[in-house]
Amino acid sequence: MNSQAVEDYLKAIYKLQSSQSMVVTSALADHLKVNPASATGMIKKLADSNLVSYERYQGVKLTPPGEKIALEVIRHHRLIELYLAEALNVPWDQVHDEAEKWEHILSEDLEDRIDKILGYPTTDPHGAPIPSRDGNIEQRNTNLLSELTQGDNAIIVEVSDDDTDMLRYLGKLELYPQTNIQIISISPFDQLITIRIIPNKDSNNDFVIGQKVASSILVSKLEED
């Protein structure tokens, strides 16, 4: 087995696993943009290597060794994203695609050098936690921005990193991780959300986002004033 393919599959399973506890073949195939039949084939090989546990027609789940590899790749990916942003000034909407390529060839030695230069960071430019070298990853209590209700105060924790256009748009709106926001209102029927960035008292700067944007933002709720 080619290790790049293995890493891509394990990483995809890891990401999909957060929503469902068992990842279904079609979801995996969709995510990797391969035919479901191809995913089945690869899944069987991964199961033979003990990287996933697999039940025919049911789905797939990472084993501990599979999860370890997934977390190593994710660590590489996020360290590289941050390094590209900090050291090479790559805009945050481009770092993901670059990191997708680099994550598979990063040596342990370079990983350590980058980690050190960045000062042992814990989150990437999109706010996602960087797993530790030994495979620990911070668990957070978050909500989708789309789940909030009128009046809620929250801090943006993380934005999804894989949609360049979305990221550029969020950048324009200045919706970065660590930004405090308040939900001013939610319109009935079409669920448009009016938001205010919090240090800003001027209601002229309120703006409206739709469901698609709102569900690409992870927040942590803050106590009301």
Added chain:
Amino acid sequence: MNSQAVEDYLKAIYKLQSSQSMVVTSALADHLKVNPASATGMIKKLADSNLVSYERYQGVKLTPPGEKIALEVIRHHRLIELYLAEALNVPWDQVHDEAEKWEHILSEDLEDRIDKILGYPTTDPHGAPIPSRDGNIEQRNTNLLSELTQGDNAIIVEVSDDDTDMLRYLGKLELYPQTNIQIISISPFDQLITIRIIPNKDSNNDFVIGQKVASSILVSKLEED
């Protein structure tokens, strides 16, 4: 055709072409550590794509488009080597192996960013010239250190970059690019070369190198005092 394989073949042909004007199948196969039959197969595909010109049983030569790609890859390789050495403190005997992996995935955008950060450099850590973006590479008038004769003064221009152990050894001897040396003597029969590093007047620091080391160093002769 997988582009990594194509790039590796073109780069290898470029390097071998400097010694012979037509590269023979077995030399290419040796360099790439594949079976000669495999090289033949790939050569045919490269010829079909107009990247090399090929005569059965005679050998292979880069076409202009093939050379352009080769020089782009070499530019990537050398920029990355220098970047790793300068920005990430990777020791000079390790940068080659890392660069071998990174050269194939470097985007134009990142290439430019790295080039700029390094101040548009013209040589890599081993003294090899970095091709320009449009594919020009400095031609030099050099000799192998092993070709010099007693009394010659010379400056080290370049050392071969692909032998980790050799590089570590040269580092220990402080034989870096830009170092001035003098050939003190050459022993008969076994051709051992006694060398002095030139700002050093103390003959106690003279040392002896053999043919293998001497032929991994490119020098430019200096006028006698």
Added chain:
DNA sequence: ACTAAACTTTAGGCGCACCTAAATTTTAGT
């Protein structure tokens, strides 16, 4: 000029990850 050795190419196969089409299993609606 000939022949043996060295080199190169051809022929036939392999594993990889992918694909389409057909068969199987699960699911959801009545």
Added chain:
DNA sequence: ACTAAAATTTAGGTGCGCCTAAAGTTTAGT
């Protein structure tokens, strides 16, 4: 509980770069 639709797997095939073994070409020595 049954059946139609949806999801999944199996079967069979592709291109890729690699391999070994056999056949063909060039070369160097007599």
